[in-house]
Amino acid sequence: MATLTETRKPALRRELEAIVGTSGVLSEPDELLVYESDGLTLFRALADFIVFPTSAEQVAAVVRLANREGIPFVARGAGTGLAGGCLPTEGGLVISMMRMNRVLEVDYDNQIAVVEPGLVNLHLSWAVGPRGFYYAPDPSSQQACTIGGNIATNSGGPHTLKYGVTVNHVLGLEVVMPDGEIVWLGGKTRDALGYDLPGVFVGSEGTFGIATKIVVRILKKPQAVKTVLAVFERIEQASVAVSAIIARGLVPAAVEMIDQLTIQAVEDAFGCGYPRDAAAALLIELDGLVVGMDTQAERIVAACREAGAREVRTAADETQRQLLWKGRKSAFGAYGRVSPAYMVMDGVIPRTRLPYVIGRVNEIVAAHGLRVGNVFHAGDGNLHPNILYDPRKPGEEARVMAAGAEIMKVCAEVGGSISGEHGIGIEKADFMPFIFSAADLALMQRLKDAFNPRGLCNPGKVFPTRKSCVEIGPVAYRPHAIETQGLAQRF
Amino acid sequence: MSLLDKLRAVVGQAHVLTGVELSRYVIEGRTPEAAVLPGSVDEVAAIVAHAMETGVPIVPWGGGSAIGVGAPPARAGLVLVLTRLDALVEHEPGDLTATAQAGITIAALQAALRARGQWLSLDPPDAARATLGGVLAANASGPRRHLYGTARDLLIGVTVVTADGAVVRGGGKVVKNVAGYDLPKLFVGSFGTLGVIVEATVKLRPLPDAERLVAVRFERLQDAGVALRNLLGSDLIPNAVDLLDGPSAGALGLPAAPATLAVGFDGLGEQVDWQVAELATVVVRCGGAKPAPLAAETWARLASASRDAFDTPAAVMTLSVLPAVVAETMEHGAQTARKRGLMSAWCAHAGVGHLTATLCADAPRPDPAPIAAVLEEWRAAARAGGGHASVTWAPLPVKSALPVWDEAGAAGRLMKRIKAQLDPNNLLNPGRFVGGV
Numbered sequence: 001m002a003t004l005t006e007t008r009k010p011a012l013r014r015e016l017e018a019i020v021g022t023s024g025v026l027s028e029p030d031e032l033l034v035y036e037s038d039g040l041t042l043f044r045a046l047a048d049f050i051v052f053p054t055s056a057e058q059v060a061a062v063v064r065l066a067n068r069e070g071i072p073f074v075a076r077g078a079g080t081g082l083a084g085g086c087l088p089t090e091g092g093l094v095i096s097m098m099r100m101n102r103v104l105e106v107d108y109d110n111q112i113a114v115v116e117p118g119l120v121n122l123h124l125s126w127a128v129g130p131r132g133f134y135y136a137p138d139p140s141s142q143q144a145c146t147i148g149g150n151i152a153t154n155s156g157g158p159h160t161l162k163y164g165v166t167v168n169h170v171l172g173l174e175v176v177m178p179d180g181e182i183v184w185l186g187g188k189t190r191d192a193l194g195y196d197l198p199g200v201f202v203g204s205e206g207t208f209g210i211a212t213k214i215v216v217r218i219l220k221k222p223q224a225v226k227t228v229l230a231v232f233e234r235i236e237q238a239s240v241a242v243s244a245i246i247a248r249g250l251v252p253a254a255v256e257m258i259d260q261l262t263i264q265a266v267e268d269a270f271g272c273g274y275p276r277d278a279a280a281a282l283l284i285e286l287d288g289l290v291v292g293m294d295t296q297a298e299r300i301v302a303a304c305r306e307a308g309a310r311e312v313r314t315a316a317d318e319t320q321r322q323l324l325w326k327g328r329k330s331a332f333g334a335y336g337r338v339s340p341a342y343m344v345m346d347g348v349i350p351r352t353r354l355p356y357v358i359g360r361v362n363e364i365v366a367a368h369g370l371r372v373g374n375v376f377h378a379g380d381g382n383l384h385p386n387i388l389y390d391p392r393k394p395g396e397e398a399r400v401m402a403a404g405a406e407i408m409k410v411c412a413e414v415g416g417s418i419s420g421e422h423g424i425g426i427e428k429a430d431f432m433p434f435i436f437s438a439a440d441l442a443l444m445q446r447l448k449d450a451f452n453p454r455g456l457c458n459p460g461k462v463f464p465t466r467k468s469c470v471e472i473g474p475v476a477y478r479p480h481a482i483e484t485q486g487l488a489q490r491f
Numbered sequence: 492m493s494l495l496d497k498l499r500a501v502v503g504q505a506h507v508l509t510g511v512e513l514s515r516y517v518i519e520g521r522t523p524e525a526a527v528l529p530g531s532v533d534e535v536a537a538i539v540a541h542a543m544e545t546g547v548p549i550v551p552w553g554g555g556s557a558i559g560v561g562a563p564p565a566r567a568g569l570v571l572v573l574t575r576l577d578a579l580v581e582h583e584p585g586d587l588t589a590t591a592q593a594g595i596t597i598a599a600l601q602a603a604l605r606a607r608g609q610w611l612s613l614d615p616p617d618a619a620r621a622t623l624g625g626v627l628a629a630n631a632s633g634p635r636r637h638l639y640g641t642a643r644d645l646l647i648g649v650t651v652v653t654a655d656g657a658v659v660r661g662g663g664k665v666v667k668n669v670a671g672y673d674l675p676k677l678f679v680g681s682f683g684t685l686g687v688i689v690e691a692t693v694k695l696r697p698l699p700d701a702e703r704l705v706a707v708r709f710e711r712l713q714d715a716g717v718a719l720r721n722l723l724g725s726d727l728i729p730n731a732v733d734l735l736d737g738p739s740a741g742a743l744g745l746p747a748a749p750a751t752l753a754v755g756f757d758g759l760g761e762q763v764d765w766q767v768a769e770l771a772t773v774v775v776r777c778g779g780a781k782p783a784p785l786a787a788e789t790w791a792r793l794a795s796a797s798r799d800a801f802d803t804p805a806a807v808m809t810l811s812v813l814p815a816v817v818a819e820t821m822e823h824g825a826q827t828a829r830k831r832g833l834m835s836a837w838c839a840h841a842g843v844g845h846l847t848a849t850l851c852a853d854a855p856r857p858d859p860a861p862i863a864a865v866l867e868e869w870r871a872a873a874r875a876g877g878g879h880a881s882v883t884w885a886p887l888p889v890k891s892a893l894p895v896w897d898e899a900g901a902a903g904r905l906m907k908r909i910k911a912q913l914d915p916n917n918l919l920n921p922g923r924f925v926g927g928v
Contacts, residue, residue, distance in 0.1 A: 107813075107815075108724070109720055109723075109724070109813075109814070109815040110813045110814050110815050110844075111723070111814075153669060154669045154673070156667055156669075160667065164640070164644060165667065165669075167643075167673065167676070168640065168644050177905075181901065182901075183901040183902055183905060184900070184901070184902060185902055185905075187877055187878075187879075188813060188877050188878075189811040189812060189813060189844055189877065189878045189879070190641075190811065190843045190844055190845065191630075191641070191811045191845060193811070193879045193881070193896070193897050193899050193902075193925060194680075194896070194899045194902065194903065194906050194924065194925035194926065194928075195677065195680070195681055195685075195906050195909060195925075196643055196676045196677065196679055196680055197902055197905065197906070199643050199673060199676030199677070199679070200672060200673055200676050200677050202673070203669050203672070203673050204672055204673075220724075220726070223726045243585040246584075246585060246587055246697070247584065247585060248697075249608065249697035249698065249699075249700070250697070251696065251697065288728065288758075288762075289726070289728065289758075289762055289765070289766070291759075291761055291762050291765040291766075292758060292759040292761050292762040292765075295759055295761065296759070348663075348665040348666075348667050348668055349665065350583065350586040350588070350664060350665060351585060351586050351587070352583055352585040352586050377667070380665075380666045380667045381586075381665055381666065381667070382667050415663070415664045415665070416663070416664075416665050417663045417665050417667075417668040417669075417670045418670050419668070419669050419670045420665070420667040420668060420669065421667065421669055422669070423669055424669075424670055424671065428670070432670065432671065435663065435670060436660070436670075436671055437659075437660070439653075439657040439658065439659050440659050440660050440661065440671070440674075441671075442657075442659075443653060443657075443659045443661070443674065443913070444661075444671050444672045444674070446912040446913055447672055447674075447677065447909065447912065447913070448672070449912055450905065450908040450909040450911070450912045451905070451908075462671065462672075
């Protein structure tokens with residue numbers, strides 16, 4: 001891979017401007033800084049150029065130029081990723097998709113929409129909402145994250161328990177391949193012809209090409225929704241309740257768990273009505289037909305009570321429901337009240353191992369002299385331990401990293417995975433051998449070579465790194481430029 | 492040592508079939524060189540490695556129920572029969588997941604799961620014969636895919652033996668997992684061309700309290716099309732929405748009305764009752780009869796209804812179209828066949844735009860030319876609506892008269908690159924699949 005020399009850059013800038021216009025290229029150092037990290041600010045890398053195409057043809061032209069020069073490129077959406085997946089670890093081009101943000105077509109009869117990758121996730125639901133439809137995958141960052149970014153990481157969210165993750169909602173994509181060719185994978189029909197190329201493209205973390213149009217399914221909004229809060233004296237009881245709900249033959253739309261530390265942070269920040277002295281709470285949502293909703297809610301309540309819930313209450317109206325969800329969705333922001341920084345983990349375990357693993361997580365973090373808040377998708381076993389720390393204290397960041405690796409190991413040992421929805425990116429690349437053998441990784445590498453033979457498209461991600469090739473690694477936390485200017489805070 | 496001797500050393504004399512023992516493994520008139528029945532994953536790996544050394548192609552074989560799908564093999568080589576690998580490895584009801592070996596039949600798997608109140612929400616035809624591995628490799632599905640999706644939505648982990656004889660795992664045992672590339676998606680519907688599936692982990696669902704299948708008859712196919720559109724736009728949550736023409740309805744023993752919607756519901760008893768009543772109000776407005784209950788046995792026969800309409804079908808085609816054009820695709824398709832003096836039967840998982848059409852000629856050895864012409868016209872119609880169509884069963888003379896699979900264009904070139912990466916010597920089911928991969 002070529003490194004750009006300073007003398008080469010002006011000529012390259014002119015060529016990029018010829019493709020995307022003068023307002024579509026950034027290369028000043030202060031401008032590049034804005035794009036040096038994603039939501040995980042522990043990792044940083046600077047690009048040589050940020051490019052803002054407005055069409056597939058422009059993306060293809062930029063990619064062909066990068067190929068000619070032999071320089072790496074990576075697509076970027078809103079930058080809300082949590083694994084460093086969109087970082088230009090080897091320099092080159094960041095191709096921002098934020099100017100390609102239109103809903104191109106909505107076909108209500110066939111319940112599909114065609115969108116551009118820079119469209120914000122929630123904006124799709126807004127666009128189809130008036131006709132009674134919505135887009136199901138709902139990552140917690142859905143007010144900011146883009147559909148294209150969701151494609152890269154195969155994003156989930158609370159309601160994926162019942163409705164599936166991003167890949168279950170994508171039928172086809174127009175893709176600029178790593179060599180610049182524009183190719184359709186799948187289409188508008190439910191079944192793709194031949195290999196399931198949309199299926200393997202989704203979740204490939206930007207290493208298989210750049211999606212420029214996306215065909216997604218849109219769903220009818222359910223007739224009715226019911227939200228239940230179950231409060232427990234012990235966290236094990238809440239874990240047992242999750243299995244008890246499943247055992248009663250129920251598949252709720254969402255089952256989220258919130259532990260005591262998180263409840264207290266949320267109550268301090270927003271006052272959502274969670275009992276501060278509870279060890280854990282489950283937020284359970286049912287949706288579907290009006291008929292049968294009460295019967296299902298009764299089964300949920302019974303399962304929670306049997307597991308030892310001290311209180312089970314149902315949101316009486318939409319305002320109460322929104323307040324309960326606010327507690328869940330704002331939890332990450334609320335940690336700011338109790339800690340200057342935190343590191344979010346994303347392990348997945350078989351649901352039945354929840355009591356054991358939650359116990360182990362708390363032990364591991366305590367052994368490293370740290371605190372942890374747990375707020376996660378309990379229904380599908382997707383943990384989010386948030387390890388709290390102070391980056392100004394020497395050595396604390398290293399202890400966070402060590403505790404995180406131990407937690408990943410526990411997830412792997414119980415037959416789980418190291419990522420449920422955030423992706424591997426740079427952050428977890430070296431943990432891949434916890435769950436995959438050399439042969440497993442070799443097959444993945446061959447698949448990558450079929451899509452991306454030169455390796456210019458988002459290099460240095462997903463696969464374990466050869467230590468020497470990247471300068472990047474955990475560095476001491478320092479506030480991001482936009483944080484010091486008071487323009488934003490981490491959440 | 493010859494290949495056969497090496498295979499006998501791996502699996503034992505009794506599990507290598509040759510000569511007359513191969514009659515049940517004949518593929519499109521071609522007799523394989525041998526059939527081998529491994530008893531473990533390691534044996535599969537050893538067999539594949541030996542076959543690769545000697546350059547003998549491999550045809551993975553489950554229940555054989557989809558072996559006629561696709562292009563005929565250039566050389567039958569070695570049939571690798573997976574039916575001895577039929578163990579349910581693990582079923583943890585609290586996790587709603589199960590791991591099973593590839594050779595377990597769908598019927599046996601469902602029976603074991605049902606005993607513990609759960610099921611795999613995949614209902615391909617021929618469940619007593621079709622194996623889990625075969626169903627995944629062929630991406631077979633049934634009527635309940637309307638609500639529960641297809642194999643790609645249910646497979647969370649897969650173990651395959653790759654062309655070099657390595658045992659490789661993709662995905663995992665948990666229901667949500669984005670670590671690494673999604674290898675399970677790659678192997679679903681790959682027809683044994685990228686590796687031999689030996690074990691799979693799937694998501695399960697709890698058995699519903701109640702389930703009911705009802706039929707609504709229409710005097711005109713286009714009225715059924717309107718009813719279908721209104722049904723899909725309603726608040727109802729059917730688990731199946733199938734559309735049958737007269738011959739297909741007849742094959743199920745139903746009155747051969749021009750169109751029959753078969754609609755399924757599951758859930759709590761009160762939910763099923765309410766939905767069936769509500770369905771009546773939706774369909775009656777469009778000229779449909781009152782929903783009539785169907786026997787539970789009908790479920791398993793819906794997917795193959797069009798094929799079962801004729802004793803001697805001339806060809807079967809599967810078409811993928813947008814749900815809104817299913818009824819008109821049926822209507823025009825039947826006309827196309829009639830114009831060339833052929834009969835046709837149509838059935839569809841209409842809510843997801845998946846049609847199966849069977850052609851029949853009133854002659855013992857029909858001329859393949861008009862049959863191929865009709866199939867080409869059907870394909871053109873599917874393509875015109877943004878879909879695609881492939882021949883899923885036909886005698887050799889028909890298969891050689893037109894491309895069996897639809898044309899995949901630029902994506903087809905990518906598929907060839909994937910095939911070349913994973914099977915560089917082209918020995919796994921060579922030439923069987925889309926674009927000759």
